[in-house]
Each structure stands twice: as structure tokens, then as C-alpha cells.
Amino acid sequence: MKQNGGRETPDGVRYPHIALDVLGQCHSSACVELGNTRVICAVHHPQQLVDEYRGSRGRVACTVRRSASAGSHAAGSAQPSVVTPEKDMSLALEGVAEEVVILEKIPQLLVEVVVEILAEDGGVWDAVATSMSAALVSGGFEMYDLFSACGSALLSDGAVVLDPDAAEESNAQASALVCLMLNSGDICYARHQGSCEPGTVLELVSSAMKGCLSRKSAITTQLINHPIL
């Protein structure tokens, strides 16, 4: 049975396409396409932290912005609200970056990361995490590991699908998301939405972890083959 979006099996994932250094005015940048989802991540030149944040560790600040025409539900919004899903995503990404980037190597420096979601068809977290990892790597920041994310969803017919697209995400009974380091397999962020049994939650999380690790060779190959790195 063919899934939505043409994937052959429920265990199939969409593989990301990574383009590095797409913006000229930033310290480093990356553009990631995952099916019909497109995300651009930019890392600005590090700047000096102000007095109250002075210490032995640097900081990574993250801003996630969604293009108004990226998703169908966002196009109808009249006014940008203060609390948005992008704000939650940026706070979670800051936590992920604090775990992955060796902040002791950049003391008293603020690294500002801006993510722009240009087109969305599910898998936004996957594309955002992959682009942020690629942008930080190409910017020369020392990191423990690469990181990426993958989602899974429980459809209404009881099937567990990996890497759901926008239609599957909106119709899912429950969904899970896992952001983990690619080599060590440590989980940096995990999220579950919806309602299902505890055993199904474990199945969703383990499926997401498998999907995330299955992208590892695609991500590392594209980063290694880049002429700058």
C-alpha cells in the first residue's frame, strides 16, 4: 500500500537535501529540503555577550520564523500572535544546541541562529534540526555530534507511519518526535502529542529513532562531500 506522498512502506523516510552557505551575509547558513518542506538556517557572526551573561560558557540563541505562505493553516492568520509553535520550537532548539555545541570553547560569545521555514509539508522539525546542525558545522563551531530529528504518527487505522507529511500529521491520533545525536544515539529532545496506549508511545518513539538514524549516512555524506568542510 502506497503511503501519502508516494513513499513505498510505512518505514520509509524522506531523505534531506542539504545545501551549505546559501546566504552571503551570515557567518554560515544551510538550506535543507525534505520532500516539499524547505528550511533555511543562518548563523550570525558571534558577538560579545553583555555583562550579566559573562561567564565561562557561551550561549546559543535561536529564532524560528515561519513564512506566511509556508503552511495552509498559517496563511489565514490575520495578526502574528505572541505565543506561536515557532516559539516553542526555538526554545527547544536552544536546549538541543546547548547539549550539542561545546559552549566552553566559545566563552562570553553569543551565537545567534535564525531559522526560516519557507515551505512546509510535514517533517518541519526534521528539516529544522538538520539545517541547524549543518549550519553550525559549516560555521566551524566545535560540536560533540551531529543531530537530526524524525517524527512518527499513529494513523486512524492503527498503522504507525514514519516521517508523516502534513496530511498524515493533521489526521493522526498520536504523534511522536525525537531529536537525537547521530553517532552516539543520545536523545536531545522528545515530544509526544495525542492520546494512545503506553506501548504505542514506545513504538512511536522507537520508530522515530530508527528513522532518524536511517538518515545518518545521507546527512554525513552530504556534509563530508562539501568542498569547504
Add this chain to the structure above:
Amino acid sequence: MSLPPATGAVELGSFKQHVIRLLTQSKRLDGRPFDSIRVPHILYENRQDTKINRVLASTLYTDDTGTCVNCIVTGVFGPPPPQHPEEGRLTVEVTAPFFPGYSAFQIEGTLHELARFVRSTIISCLDLTELCVISGEACWVLRVELIVMNADGGLRAATLHAAVAALHNLTLPKARLPSGDVVESRCLCFHRIPVAATIGLCGTAGSMQFLLDTNAAEESVADVLLTVVIDETDGIVSFLHHGRFPLLLPHLTDAIDMVASHGAALRSAILKSSNLPQ
């Protein structure tokens, strides 16, 4: 009224002195002659799931030195404006998300001014009654979103060209109103196609130097900035001038002639790709 240039690790004041020194030697940063333009390239994108995303057109504007503007046009049905019941609605938004956060307040006014400029120029060249579906009840509401990825001067021209490339020959799809009426497919056309260029003037030792299609570094040191918008018959669609001193009439006519000499090249570069599928 320009976004700050990307100086890298060089201080802005030293960068300006370097640019001024080059201009006194009749040189520019990118090695162009004073009267040459950067020819734009338009990339059109055909997304597969247009019906879901309501995206009608998506273009990527680039030129040779790094200005990059993404234009996305979405359309929904809505009520017409009360003062013009027989017209449609067109909104323009300009965002620059990839600039550092400490300059967000500084560039917000520039982006608002850009959006007003692009919208007023498009409205003067596009018949908004073509967007009307039922007079007084329903119309197309087009939303043009311009995302400035890279800015290297000439932002008014770049954003205007990206929006014109996206809106020209735009197909409004066949759709159904909430009342059940079926709206037929329609093609949006400009009755005149505007092209724009920014000209900087530097007054050095009493002589006036014209810089056609300025980049961000030249805009930071220029004394006067002019933006000229013309159509196919070399008619003036819009003209913007701001600077430290007023200009005489021969300077204005020289600036308009300078843009008009490159109007055909600019127009063919903007509309070149859209003619191929037809």
C-alpha cells in the same frame, strides 16, 4: 534608506573610506563600470501541491553579486474593500529574517517603506478590477510576501522585479466560492511592465558622478539616492529622490535616461522565463 552592507570583519567606517577611495579612482567594489547594471535572474518554482498551500506563484530573484529575494504569492477569497467594491485586494509584505537581531529595529522602517513602494508601483501597473469576482461581495485577495535573503543594495528594484515576475501571467485557478458558485480560471496581466534601478550620486570636487545600480556599500557613501521606475514606453511610473542636497533638472533627466537605456534588458531578464512555456 538602505539595509546595512555586509562588511564582514571590517569596521563600517573603514569600509566606507575604502569605498570612497575607490570611487575617486573611478572604480567600484565589484569592478563594474559606472553605467552598468547587474542583470537579474529569475527562478520560477512550480510546487506540486499548490492546492493545499494556496501558493499561486513562487519566484527567486538573484543577481550577480548576491542580492536574493524570494517572492511567494498566495491567494484566497475575501470581501472587497469598502471604498472600491469593484476591485480586488493586494497586500505586500517584506521581511528580512536573516539580519542580525540587534539591527531589527533599524531595518523595520526600511522594510515597511519597501512594501509600500512595491504595492503602489504594482497597483499603478495592474488593473485590480481583474481580481473582482462578484462586485461588492467577493474578490481575490492576493498576498505577496517578499523575503529578503541577501541584500546588496538596490532593494527597491530587486523587490519590485521579484514581485512583477511572480504576478505577471499569474493564473488564478478555478475555484468554488462558499456560496457554491464556480469561479473560472483567469490570467493576470500587467498593462504596463515596470522596471526599476537605483542610482547613486557622489559629489566629489564639484563634479557629479552617477552610479547606476548601486550596491549596499555605495549606498552607504552616496550623497543622493534616486530610484527610477519606467515602463515599456519609457514613461515614468515612479520616481524617488532623497539625499543631502537638491538636484537640478538636468541631473534628473540624465538619471532617467540612464535607466531607460537598460530598460529593455531588465524587462527581458524579468519576463524571459515566463515566455518559454507559452
